[in-house]
Amino acid sequence: MWTFVIRRVGQGLIVVVAAAVVVFLLTRAFTDPVDFVLPLEATEEQREAREAELGFDRPIIVQFGDYVEDLSRGDFGESLWQPGRSTIDIVGQTLPKTLQLVAAGMTLAIALALPMGMIAARRPGGVLDRILVTTSLIGLSMPQFFVGLLLLIVFAVQLQWLPVSGYGGFSHLILPALALALPAVGRLTMVVRSAMIDELNSQYVRVSKAKGTPTRVIFTKHAFRNAGVQVLTLSGWEITRALAGFTVVVEKVFAWPGFGLFALEAIQRRDIFLLSTIVLVAAILVVTVNVIIDILYKVIDPRIELT
Amino acid sequence: MADRLLEVDGLQVRFFTRRGVVHAVRDVSFGIERDETVGLVGESGSGKSVTSQAIMGLVEFPGSITAGDVRWKGQSLVHGPTAAADIKRIRGNEVSMVFQDPMTSLNPVFTIGSQLTEVTRRHLGYSKMQARERALELLDLVDMSNPRQRFKQFPGELSGGMRQRVLIAMALSCEPELLIADEPTTALDVTIQAQILELLAELQEDLGLSVLLITHDLGVVAGTCDRVCVMYGGRLAEVGPIDDVFETPTHPYSRGLLNSTPRIDEVTSRLVSIDGAPPDLVAPPIGCPFAARCEACSDRCISEMPELATIEKGRDVACWHPFTAS
Numbered sequence: 213m214w215t216f217v218i219r220r221v222g223q224g225l226i227v228v229v230a231a232a233v234v235v236f237l238l239t240r241a242f243t244d245p246v247d248f249v250l251p252l253e254a255t256e257e258q259r260e261a262r263e264a265e266l267g268f269d270r271p272i273i274v275q276f277g278d279y280v281e282d283l284s285r286g287d288f289g290e291s292l293w294q295p296g297r298s299t300i301d302i303v304g305q306t307l308p309k310t311l312q313l314v315a316a317g318m319t320l321a322i323a324l325a326l327p328m329g330m331i332a333a334r335r336p337g338g339v340l341d342r343i344l345v346t347t348s349l350i351g352l353s354m355p356q357f358f359v360g361l362l363l364l365i366v367f368a369v370q371l372q373w374l375p376v377s378g379y380g381g382f383s384h385l386i387l388p389a390l391a392l393a394l395p396a397v398g399r400l401t402m403v404v405r406s407a408m409i410d411e412l413n414s415q416y417v418r419v420s421k422a423k424g425t426p427t428r429v430i431f432t433k434h435a436f437r438n439a440g441v442q443v444l445t446l447s448g449w450e451i452t453r454a455l456a457g458f459t460v461v462v463e464k465v466f467a468w469p470g471f472g473l474f475a476l477e478a479i480q481r482r483d484i485f486l487l488s489t490i491v492l493v494a495a496i497l498v499v500t501v502n503v504i505i506d507i508l509y510k511v512i513d514p515r516i517e518l519t
Numbered sequence: 520m521a522d523r524l525l526e527v528d529g530l531q532v533r534f535f536t537r538r539g540v541v542h543a544v545r546d547v548s549f550g551i552e553r554d555e556t557v558g559l560v561g562e563s564g565s566g567k568s569v570t571s572q573a574i575m576g577l578v579e580f581p582g583s584i585t586a587g588d589v590r591w592k593g594q595s596l597v598h599g600p601t602a603a604a605d606i607k608r609i610r611g612n613e614v615s616m617v618f619q620d621p622m623t624s625l626n627p628v629f630t631i632g633s634q635l636t637e638v639t640r641r642h643l644g645y646s647k648m649q650a651r652e653r654a655l656e657l658l659d660l661v662d663m664s665n666p667r668q669r670f671k672q673f674p675g676e677l678s679g680g681m682r683q684r685v686l687i688a689m690a691l692s693c694e695p696e697l698l699i700a701d702e703p704t705t706a707l708d709v710t711i712q713a714q715i716l717e718l719l720a721e722l723q724e725d726l727g728l729s730v731l732l733i734t735h736d737l738g739v740v741a742g743t744c745d746r747v748c749v750m751y752g753g754r755l756a757e758v759g760p761i762d763d764v765f766e767t768p769t770h771p772y773s774r775g776l777l778n779s780t781p782r783i784d785e786v787t788s789r790l791v792s793i794d795g796a797p798p799d800l801v802a803p804p805i806g807c808p809f810a811a812r813c814e815a816c817s818d819r820c821i822s823e824m825p826e827l828a829t830i831e832k833g834r835d836v837a838c839w840h841p842f843t844a845s
């Protein structure tokens with residue numbers, strides 16, 4: 213088990229390093245960073261002077277050495293858009309807000325989808341099942357921004373129960389978290405449902421019933437543990453998907469000052485250094501989630517090979 | 520009659536499917552005495568498994584018991600206010616079951632030990648330690664080598680024969696009085712089949728179990744059972760002591776079935792298979808279900824259903840033209 217964990221973490225580190233190399237190459241080798249630093253109408257002399265000042269005239273390999281050294285010191289460079297602020301500082305301030313949103317949204321999604329999918333699976337084709345499936349299909353087929361706008365118009369503008377936008381207390385979190393959760397609830401419910409139906413039709417469930425195991429235990433212990441692998445796969449995918457960009461839409465709709473919103477801003481302001489830090493941090497997050505999911509697989513299902 | 524454990528009385532099971540109502544079991548009655556091994560034979564789709572599910576109260580949606588009764592020691596498990604609670608208490612405890620497919624019958628993500636102890640902990644209220652002791656004892660009882668190691672293993676680490684032994688051990692956990700074995704050897708290799716049947720026979724003897732052995736292989740029944748019930752198209756065709764039915768089968772279907780079974784004690788000239796296919800249970804024939812395939816079929820067979828009738832002591836047959844010894 214521990215060798216498995218160490219191996220997975222090692223593999224994750226390799227991916228992170230690869231991501232760092234790609235980011236470096238994209239920002240230094242395939243583009244000229246000075247293009248971003250100086251206004252378009254800058255003269256050739258100004259460009260060269262600036263290039264020398266920033267060290268971009270040196271061989272690429274030397275630059276890479278510096279880059280790695282900086283990173284290892286935790287120096288991710290300075291923002292162009294907000295001169296004087298380090299990019300990691302901006303990320304450090306916005307990331308927790310995004311994590312908060314993703315955590316709230318995904319917890320909500322999983323907390324809703326598990327019981328919904330399990331209830332639907334109790335009697336496939338029954339009234340309750342049909343209602344839940346229809347609801348899920350509606351949820352999963354609505355684009356995220358649309359869900360966001362809908363919630364905003366109904367609960368914030370019309371009913372005025374909740375704030376329209378911005379970052380604040382718990383009440384500010386509700387609508388964006390819901391907007392992030394609802395399409396995910398749809399997808400997750402469908403997967404929980406179909407995985408549970410498969411498991412409930414399996415022979416070992418029949419045997420468990422013949423042993424006299426109560427239905428509740430069969431549901432929550434036997435079938436659910438087996439359905440878990442599929443549920444975990446999709447949950448992991450939902451979380452990485454949210455982290456790797458899909459929260460942007462929700463952050464934009466609700467003006468939630470998170471990581472995604474700043475990524476958009478960095479693109480608009482041509483802040484290539486902020487953007488590379490954001491990409492790198494997002495890569496680390498995605499890798500971390502995947503490593504955790506892989507370890508959880510192993511915990512719930514002994515059949516998964518230790519590789 | 521005094522020691523009749525199980526009584527199936529006029530049992531009718533129907534499945535309400537989109538294709539129509541499947542008449543899976545129609546008017547089936549038989550009993551099992553203490554210490555007795557009864558065989559239930561019939562070809563695929565004749566309703567053997569559904570009958571056993573009805574006994575266990577496990578008929579699956581969209582099916583249900585639409586008429587008749589199942590009585591355990593005289594108490595109904597189908598009707599009455601306590602029936603639902605009774606069947607839950609009895610299932611896996613006094614009556615237990617072994618299934619056809621050992622490869623898929625165990626939950627792959629729990630250890631053998633955890634699945635074995637679940638039964639005694641639930642029904643007998645054993646502590647963790649007691650249940651573990653009992654599980655090791657059971658693994659030993661079904662001739663598993665190295666019980667301690669098996670206890671910690673996952674089903675994936677065992678062969679089919681070993682898994683079937685685990686399942687038998689599981690079924691025996693609470694010292695049941697009746698064991699229902701639904702084609703327990705069909706999925707196994709021939710040599711393993713023989714071992715499992717031998718084990719069942721030994722256990723039956725040692726523990727004083729009653730056994731309902733479901734199979735489509737008359738050869739299996741011949742070696743192990745006291746009585747046999749032959750099922751066809753959801754109905755009983757013939758019931759009788761094993762030797763009598765083998766010597767002088769009276770129902771044309773039993774004869775056909777016997778002719779299509781290779782026998783070790785006789786060098787039969789050739790194996791005869793029964794022509795035709797079993798009836799469609801969505802729209803079963805109004806007459807004898809076997810009429811369409813029967814050599815002795817008459818007009819009466821097609822228009823009128825023969826009821827199970829006693830032809831001599833202990834022998835019942837549902838046929839208008841039974842073969843008789845004379």
Ligand SMILES: Nc1ncnc2c1ncn2[C@@H]1O[C@H](COP(=O)(O)OP(=O)(O)OP(=O)(O)O)[C@@H](O)[C@H]1O
Nearest residue numbers: 534541543562563564565566567568569570579800
């Ligand atoms: N869940 C179900 N839904 C609809 N029909 C069913 C269901 N289970 C069984 N049946 C029908 O009931 C009939 C009897 O099936 P059963 O499984 O009892 O046959 P069997 O004698 O056990 O055959 P086999 O030797 O193949 O196990 C079949 O026609 C089958 O189609």
Ligand SMILES: [Mg+2]
Nearest residue numbers: 567568569701
């Ligand atoms: Mg069957």
